[in-house]
Amino acid sequence: MSEHYQAVQWNRQKRRYDVALSLGILLFLLTSIGVGAATHPNITAETLILRAFGSAAIVLLHIILCIGPLCRLDPRFLPLLYNRRHLGVSMFLLAAVHGLFATMQFHLLGDLNPFVSVLASNPRIDSVSQFPFEILGWVALIILFLMAATSHDFWLANLSAPVWKRLHMSVYLAYALLILHVALGALQSETRPVFTVLIGLGAVTVFGLHLAAGIREVRRDGVSQLHSTEDWMELCPVGDIPRDRARIFPVGGERVAVFRYDGKISAISNVCQHQGGPLGEGKVVGGCVTCPWHGYQYEPDTGRSPAPFVEKVPTFAVRVVDGVVWIDPAPRAPGTPIPPASVAEQV
Amino acid sequence: MIARLRRRHLQVQGVLAILVAVGVILALSLRKEIPAGPVAAPLDAFRPSEGQTLWESRAVFSELPSLVRLLEAAGRFSVEITPERDPLLPDLLLYWSPIDRSAVLPTGAHFLGRLSGTQTRRFHLPGSPAGSLYLFSLGHQRMVSQGTVGAR
Numbered sequence: 001m002s003e004h005y006q007a008v009q010w011n012r013q014k015r016r017y018d019v020a021l022s023l024g025i026l027l028f029l030l031t032s033i034g035v036g037a038a039t040h041p042n043i044t045a046e047t048l049i050l051r052a053f054g055s056a057a058i059v060l061l062h063i064i065l066c067i068g069p070l071c072r073l074d075p076r077f078l079p080l081l082y083n084r085r086h087l088g089v090s091m092f093l094l095a096a097v098h099g100l101f102a103t104m105q106f107h108l109l110g111d112l113n114p115f116v117s118v119l120a121s122n123p124r125i126d127s128v129s130q131f132p133f134e135i136l137g138w139v140a141l142i143i144l145f146l147m148a149a150t151s152h153d154f155w156l157a158n159l160s161a162p163v164w165k166r167l168h169m170s171v172y173l174a175y176a177l178l179i180l181h182v183a184l185g186a187l188q189s190e191t192r193p194v195f196t197v198l199i200g201l202g203a204v205t206v207f208g209l210h211l212a213a214g215i216r217e218v219r220r221d222g223v224s225q226l227h228s229t230e231d232w233m234e235l236c237p238v239g240d241i242p243r244d245r246a247r248i249f250p251v252g253g254e255r256v257a258v259f260r261y262d263g264k265i266s267a268i269s270n271v272c273q274h275q276g277g278p279l280g281e282g283k284v285v286g287g288c289v290t291c292p293w294h295g296y297q298y299e300p301d302t303g304r305s306p307a308p309f310v311e312k313v314p315t316f317a318v319r320v321v322d323g324v325v326w327i328d329p330a331p332r333a334p335g336t337p338i339p340p341a342s343v344a345e346q347v
Numbered sequence: 348m349i350a351r352l353r354r355r356h357l358q359v360q361g362v363l364a365i366l367v368a369v370g371v372i373l374a375l376s377l378r379k380e381i382p383a384g385p386v387a388a389p390l391d392a393f394r395p396s397e398g399q400t401l402w403e404s405r406a407v408f409s410e411l412p413s414l415v416r417l418l419e420a421a422g423r424f425s426v427e428i429t430p431e432r433d434p435l436l437p438d439l440l441l442y443w444s445p446i447d448r449s450a451v452l453p454t455g456a457h458f459l460g461r462l463s464g465t466q467t468r469r470f471h472l473p474g475s476p477a478g479s480l481y482l483f484s485l486g487h488q489r490m491v492s493q494g495t496v497g498a499r
Contacts, residue, residue: 042435128377165352169359176363176370183374189381196375203371207364214357221350254350271349 017083021090028056050101054186057094058178062202064088065175069213075281078292085151088171092141092148099141102134133185136177143174156275165276179203221250235325238265238343246289248280252329256316259284259300264340266300267316267327274311302337398425401476405431407494408482417476417496418469424476426459426496429467438485439463441470445478448493452483 032052036043064087070077107114107121122132147168149155156164182199233251241247241260248270249256255270257280268289270280277293284290288297288306298305298313305311312335317328320341332338398420407415411434416427428441442456459470462482472478482491 042433128373129379169356172359172363176367179367180370180374183371187375188378200371203367207360210360211357211364214353214360217353218357250350276349276352
């Protein structure tokens with residue numbers, strides 16, 4: 001969080017993250033080019049570069065897509081999420097090098113504009129084995145470009161979180177297109193089973209993790225054993241909420257984070273205004289609820305970010321009766337102050 | 348908002364997983380076998396019955412190490428070329444010209460044929476063996492190498 005605009009808010013963690021990322025990519029590219037040159041002595045430099053960057057991009061995309069569900073399944077992966085957008089931009093750059101080299105190598109020497117040639121040179125859309133797989137790659141590259149170009153918080157703030165989030169969910173379409181790009185392209189001539197097995201394992205891992213995390217969330221949201229009395233719903237005993245942390249409950253079709261801090265109980269929406277991060281998985285730091293994704297903060301009793309920040313989340317009225325937390329399921333307008341319930345006797 | 352978005356996310360993942368699985372299975376099951384046949388056996392390097400070796404050298408083409416033989420049979424001259432490595436050029440043409448070692452393909456050079464991989468190829472010369480051989484890439488329109496026949 002920052003009150004003043006900065007293009008990138010560098011800090012030690014981000015620098016370490018990016019150094020590790022750069023070294024990893026460099027190591028992968030050098031290894032790929034070295035192994036390729038050693039096993040295929042007659043291979044051209046263009047083909048080595050094309051293969052190395054394409055492989056690096058698809059491997060990095062798999063890593064990126066696994067981070068989200070892994071964090072939902074196990075919070076120990078959260079440090080990987082912190083700077084995921086730098087992974088995404090790096091992956092786009094790798095994919096762009098691959099796409100441009102492929103276009104230059106196979107389409108530059110003809111009469112047509114090379115980009116027109118990609119679209120027009122192979123009309124066999126009725127064939128599986130000769131399908132123009134390059135087009136799938138280019139459509140995916142355009143999606144990845146839009147995501148990389150709008151990855152900065154400037155666009156998040158101007159497009160609004162819901163629109164930005166929907167735009168960035170198109171990465172799954174790009175991923176599906178890229179898997180088909182590989183299956184209809186490289187795997188048509190590369191018949192050694194190791195590559196088929198690798199790409200299959202990658203897809204199973206990505207979709208498996210997303211489905212597992214999604215099913216668990218839907219079950220949590222759907223299975224509600226809450227009791228209601230008039231307008232209030234029973235949540236849990238106070239002792240079930242860890243100190244300076246929260247438990248998340250499905251209330252009225254949405255998720256509410258109920259925090260216990262300083263002998264008090266407050267409830268706010270579980271959705272961070274920044275990127276929809278799960279506030280209930282964060283901690284109370286310095287009296288403020290802190291989002292585990294990027295550190296956005298909110299006062300638990302008002303749902304407002306501390307001045308001079310202006311973010312607000314909806315708040316909920318809570319009360320404690322006989323050591324049990326109850327909640328009014330009607331959300332208050334974002335930033336509405338609500339007195340916290342006192343649990344001093346339990347502290 | 349987030350719960351609805353997460354449910355949508357789950358639905359999208361389920362649909363994409365099925366579509367990708369179907370697409371990959373189709374792509375792999377319908378891929379065409381790449382035709383592969385036995386490589387044609389190279390010509391015999393030299394059969395004494397087909398002529399007499401007048402001269403041979405491995406230093407004719409500096410850019411493409413090859414064994415070059417000058418043969419004579421029944422008064423006709425021919426050259427036999429065996430590249431020692433694949434030139435990696437699909438369009439390597441061989442010309443002969445009485446003009447000695449020109450930097451460009453001489454006008455009126457006699458087209459003998461093409462080289463392919465490391466196969467031994469034999470070409471009849473149009474007349475006297477005195478002259479030079481030129482390796483020319485048609486696609487790149489450039490001289491690859493040249494050398495004089497019979498030079499010591």
